[in-house]
Amino acid sequence: MADRIFGEIEGVPVGTTFSTRKEAAAAGIHKPLQAGISGSKDDGADSIAISGGYEDDSDSGDVIIYTGEGGQDDRGRQIADQQLVRGNLALAKSEIDGLPIRVIRGADKKNPYAPESGYRYDGLYLVESHWHDIGKSGFLVYRFRLVKLDSALPPNKLIGDLDLITLSAGTDNPKRASSISQRIIRDSKLGKGIKRLYDYKCQVCSIEIRTNAGLYAEAAHIKPVGKPHNGPDRPENLLCLCPNHHLMLDKGVYMIGDDFSLIGIGGTLTKHPEHQISIEHIRYHRLMFN
């Protein structure tokens, strides 16, 4: 769709309120009048509405765990499994392409971050990851972790320099639509220990990346750290990987079997005899990210 705008809408600052969804749609902030997710599987998603309609959502302001769409009846009850199609696939596409998502929040007494009434545009978020889970109703739901972009970005000065988020008003407007995706690599003494154990070679492909300052590898968590997964930063939850196989682990391109076989890409994970890898965390990853 040529007229899908990713990023800020000119003249609609963060904090703008709307009485109705129709007003928000007219302003170009969130176009669908009913659907929570605006987007297509090819372009990605450009905006979502958080309305309190999903019992599995979790809103902590700068971080939102957003439940995908589908499988609900007319009264909003989850009655079937969700699938990675339509809006859900659009959100996942925005994740891998690093596209910013506009978030509007609707009034919801249970949510301290929601407005008192009506709807409010609350700025840009990035989809950091997605997985599936069994929701409170017992059906499979897709979940998306969104992180607020303002605070996840480098200093404003940088944003200016790099022209990261600019406006796109469609084909008639020559301005670029830019976007950003961000990967944060956490390291620690433990991570360093794991990397040294494997001589900085990837446990999946054995590649050795030699820079002029020494070898480069990443310590990857099998069960993700941070809410809601809360995987531990401990050796049994860490792998020594190259950037490619780190990303592919995080995005569920491959899974690890109980026998350390690499499901989806073939082969077997290299495992040092002193490295106890948690079967529990491997199973968590397999269950959630496949």
Place this chain on the structure above:
Amino acid sequence: MADRIFGEIEGVPVGTTFSTRKEAAAAGIHKPLQAGISGSKDDGADSIAISGGYEDDSDSGDVIIYTGEGGQDDRGRQIADQQLVRGNLALAKSEIDGLPIRVIRGADKKNPYAPESGYRYDGLYLVESHWHDIGKSGFLVYRFRLVKLDSALPPNKLIGDLDLITLSAGTDNPKRASSISQRIIRDSKLGKGIKRLYDYKCQVCSIEIRTNAGLYAEAAHIKPVGKPHNGPDRPENLLCLCPNHHLMLDKGVYMIGDDFSLIGIGGTLTKHPEHQISIEHIRYHRLMFN
């Protein structure tokens, strides 16, 4: 060195001032009394002092272009080429390991970010990249781009969750020394166009990363965007790469010859006939990052 502390020093908040380098050293903020860089090639660098002693430094607050050490005479004049050894190598090691660097600024009338007098602890920075350049004196100098960590991090809440920056007081203290490294992948319509041109296959290794939301690749800038390189976000400065070969390009693990040969890793860059790659930007990268 077991007693090298990366990250914050307990009891010394950002903004703490010191009359002398000796006081800053006693507080554990920056241990060397003369050297600008504290660190070793094996551990990485833990702190730097910005003193106005290097004519090639550039300080814009949240972003610092820091000149490496070596090649100066007793009066601080650059009289020889610098090398990637000692402190310079330590800073490059912190870059690839994602270790935070404490920055102290000394009084410098020419620098609006420097204190009026004495020295001030100004918080944690990450080394984002390093390269070499010909300095104002005509000799080769190493340069490091440091980005302030506070503003480059996800929301504070996340920091708490992830325990990203905690204290380490050496071997007697069981607290973890954590660190973070951050890679920002900029995307744009242009980036998307380049990725589509190559069907999301890496121009170096032809790998295709297929996620459940579609293919994943990164649009990489040959001449880096942002100060001081100011490479353009234009097709002739972009490549479609996998995360491994993006990182390796950024870290100078390989260079691209004028004939698109891949110097350092062998082979030839895949080039679509419609993709005009700038020889000028290839040469800039080769000159600066080799």
